[in-house]
Amino acid sequence: MRGILLVASHEFVETVRSKSFLVSLILIPLMLGVGLAIPTWIEHRTSAMRTVAVVDLAGGYAERLAAAVNRRHAREVLSALHLYVRAYARSDFRTAQGLDIERVPAILARPADAISDAEADRFLAAGGAPWALELARPYLRADAPEPQLPPQKLRIVPLADPPPATVLLADPAAALGPWLHDGGDAAGKTPGLAAVILIPPDVTGVAAGSVAALGRGDPRRSVQIWSDGALPRDMARTLKGTLDDLFRRDALLATAGTRDILAADRVRAPVVALDISAPGGRALTLADTIRRILPKALSVMLVYFLYINMFMLMSNTMEERSNRIVEVLISSITPRTLMIGKLLGSSLVAVAMFGFSVLAFFGIFSIAGDSAVVEFAGIVLGILKGSAIVPLLFLYFVLGYFLFAGIFLTLGAFAESNRDVQNLSLPVVLFMAMMPVVVIAFADDPNGTSARVLSFLPFFGPFMMMARANASPPVIEILGSVAVQLLTILALLWAAARVFRVAILFSGRPPRFRQLLRFLRGEE
Amino acid sequence: METVVRIADIHKRFGDQVAVDGLSLAVARGEVFGFLGPNGAGKTTSIRILLDIMSPDRGSVDVLGVRSALSVAHRIGYLPEERGLYRNMTAEGVITYLARLKGLGAREARRRARALLERYGLAAAARRRIRQLSKGMAQKVQVLSTLAHDPDLLILDEPFSGLDPVNQQVLEQVLRDLKAAGKTVIFSTHVMQHAERLCDRILLIARGRNIFEGSVDDAKARLDIRLRLRTEGDVAPLSGLPAIKRVFRRSRDGDICEWEFRAERSLSVERFIAACVEHRIPIRHFTMLEPSLHDVFVRLVRANDAVGGEGS
Numbered sequence: 161m162r163g164i165l166l167v168a169s170h171e172f173v174e175t176v177r178s179k180s181f182l183v184s185l186i187l188i189p190l191m192l193g194v195g196l197a198i199p200t201w202i203e204h205r206t207s208a209m210r211t212v213a214v215v216d217l218a219g220g221y222a223e224r225l226a227a228a229v230n231r232r233h234a235r236e237v238l239s240a241l242h243l244y245v246r247a248y249a250r251s252d253f254r255t256a257q258g259l260d261i262e263r264v265p266a267i268l269a270r271p272a273d274a275i276s277d278a279e280a281d282r283f284l285a286a287g288g289a290p291w292a293l294e295l296a297r298p299y300l301r302a303d304a305p306e307p308q309l310p311p312q313k314l315r316i317v318p319l320a321d322p323p324p325a326t327v328l329l330a331d332p333a334a335a336l337g338p339w340l341h342d343g344g345d346a347a348g349k350t351p352g353l354a355a356v357i358l359i360p361p362d363v364t365g366v367a368a369g370s371v372a373a374l375g376r377g378d379p380r381r382s383v384q385i386w387s388d389g390a391l392p393r394d395m396a397r398t399l400k401g402t403l404d405d406l407f408r409r410d411a412l413l414a415t416a417g418t419r420d421i422l423a424a425d426r427v428r429a430p431v432v433a434l435d436i437s438a439p440g441g442r443a444l445t446l447a448d449t450i451r452r453i454l455p456k457a458l459s460v461m462l463v464y465f466l467y468i469n470m471f472m473l474m475s476n477t478m479e480e481r482s483n484r485i486v487e488v489l490i491s492s493i494t495p496r497t498l499m500i501g502k503l504l505g506s507s508l509v510a511v512a513m514f515g516f517s518v519l520a521f522f523g524i525f526s527i528a529g530d531s532a533v534v535e536f537a538g539i540v541l542g543i544l545k546g547s548a549i550v551p552l553l554f555l556y557f558v559l560g561y562f563l564f565a566g567i568f569l570t571l572g573a574f575a576e577s578n579r580d581v582q583n584l585s586l587p588v589v590l591f592m593a594m595m596p597v598v599v600i601a602f603a604d605d606p607n608g609t610s611a612r613v614l615s616f617l618p619f620f621g622p623f624m625m626m627a628r629a630n631a632s633p634p635v636i637e638i639l640g641s642v643a644v645q646l647l648t649i650l651a652l653l654w655a656a657a658r659v660f661r662v663a664i665l666f667s668g669r670p671p672r673f674r675q676l677l678r679f680l681r682g683e684e
Numbered sequence: 685m686e687t688v689v690r691i692a693d694i695h696k697r698f699g700d701q702v703a704v705d706g707l708s709l710a711v712a713r714g715e716v717f718g719f720l721g722p723n724g725a726g727k728t729t730s731i732r733i734l735l736d737i738m739s740p741d742r743g744s745v746d747v748l749g750v751r752s753a754l755s756v757a758h759r760i761g762y763l764p765e766e767r768g769l770y771r772n773m774t775a776e777g778v779i780t781y782l783a784r785l786k787g788l789g790a791r792e793a794r795r796r797a798r799a800l801l802e803r804y805g806l807a808a809a810a811r812r813r814i815r816q817l818s819k820g821m822a823q824k825v826q827v828l829s830t831l832a833h834d835p836d837l838l839i840l841d842e843p844f845s846g847l848d849p850v851n852q853q854v855l856e857q858v859l860r861d862l863k864a865a866g867k868t869v870i871f872s873t874h875v876m877q878h879a880e881r882l883c884d885r886i887l888l889i890a891r892g893r894n895i896f897e898g899s900v901d902d903a904k905a906r907l908d909i910r911l912r913l914r915t916e917g918d919v920a921p922l923s924g925l926p927a928i929k930r931v932f933r934r935s936r937d938g939d940i941c942e943w944e945f946r947a948e949r950s951l952s953v954e955r956f957i958a959a960c961v962e963h964r965i966p967i968r969h970f971t972m973l974e975p976s977l978h979d980v981f982v983r984l985v986r987a988n989d990a991v992g993g994e995g996s
Contacts, residue, residue: 166785483770
């Protein structure tokens, strides 16, 4: 035991004092940021057309909302087209300053914010992007590639055959449930609805920055966006922005010519997002969004952490082998003691790095002083405190660590140089690199068949279970997954100990598979 | 005298290659024991088996009264053939860490590390990282790291390789100091001069087999002695002396020739000189050459190779 603790403390102290550890401390908070951004980016990239239905009890909003959403998309297309024409315009339609705006149609020659509603409507009425592209062709070079125009991701339609207003206002969650649960399929309602917007009869604009404008007002006096689960962020942003524009415009028209027009410019829509599946149709908040994304982000973070720590473990082992000090070590302690000590020490390094990174993560937010960022950090902390995520994160981190540590330690024991480290670890590194992609792909349906199957697979289990942490997977699945991983760890460490004993004194080229089998049998 | 190391008929094979083939040896307390053999003879493998770093396929090992050297690791100091240290640690840090692995407490290990570094002229390098030291200094640090826990038995695999002549002398002195302190030292080498100067007994191995074990004098006794006589007379009468085995002329300078006589060690030099006087052979110059350990080594290894070659 003394030998194990000595090796572990040496491994810990020497690694923590190394430059690579210090560099990792700087890189990890950055990678955490990237980890949080990846799910959002994928969500943004992969979102297909979503249909949102409107029940307009106030009157006059539904059609305007649909038109505004369409215009919003029209401006996005025209903006992309404007940049495209600027880049690929023929030389005779250029001036020293760029595009010759006198000779190119106005609708193509201006950025999105300079395009009026009338022009956007003309664009839509004429046929949208195909029409505009044909309009642009005479001004383009022959070698201009096909443009990448943003697809329409949101469509607003009236809710077909809506329940009576009294029913809707009395219990909107129950009334709208058939349209939203399981995409409306189960009740034979409009399938594929991403949300239903309920606009109450007496809704009015509110001041920017007010509680209602921030989505925390009284739902009965706010525009209610109902969905089954959290709203995708890009959709929520589009709906909120469009509704804000409508309410501000109404306020401006109502106050035209009066002193109140200044205040009217600061009017926003009172919008509240609500989850049809939550008890009582609880309002969706930033915390809901974070709660949805956080497990996925933490799962990705786990992979990053493990990769960094595995690389350090492997490099340290390679150094001990290549500088031959390992032979002195195993004349004092058994190879098994050395291996366990190194695993223990490097796991302490990993925990230290993890702790530092979490502190740095929130420290950076605090120093930043940005209220939104601090609010974000506070929400994350609140979620972590109020759920089992932290103990689960620790559990899955430890499982993930020991799943890979034995493999990397043994590979390091065969390596003589950094090149060997890279070559030997490449298959495992590629496997690890695949993990975040798989986890993100399947975590959107956290209790679906694919996610559940992956939870029971060796190596995938800790990461998949982490990504499912907020979906309340059954306890039996947690225990089953942990049991599978523990058995895998025991088998791997048993094999690693047998191979490590031979590997550290092995000379020449890395062994072939048959040799590895021989080592596993205890032969040298 | 108490035997501290006993190896009995050990065998070790790696795949098709036989590394050690029935090796046996015994080393007494306080001896400096030379473990000699050409490259690839099986010295390092034997040492690893002795230290329980490897297991023999067959045979037994007894070190300081136990079967596994690891259980008495705190009484053994080991310097491997291929050397290296933690490049980012200080000289003092490395010695301290390795001494702690041998069972010393942190404070005592550090105290001894400092004392050793000071004693062998490395006090100024104590806080420098290994990568900042010259190769010779780093090698000295590694040697000192085998001594810090004051072991009873030292096993040094090719300790002189890579050292410059000055450091070789320093290491020879270290070994003499250890012997004077009653420690047992086993070291392997293929440089015979060191063994000749330092060893009480030697074991010569080739192809994993024991081909000689005994004192340096015993080893030398395996070869004839050589007498060189410069004279202008006829040496034919001397060839009939009982211990003389062979005579040949080495050189000629006018009437004076230099002759070499190969003789058994039982030859009496006084009798040889008396025979010269008796047969009126004028002695211009006379030299008696003892065989060196190097000569013994080369002769025995070649003989073993010839036997092995015939056998193969």
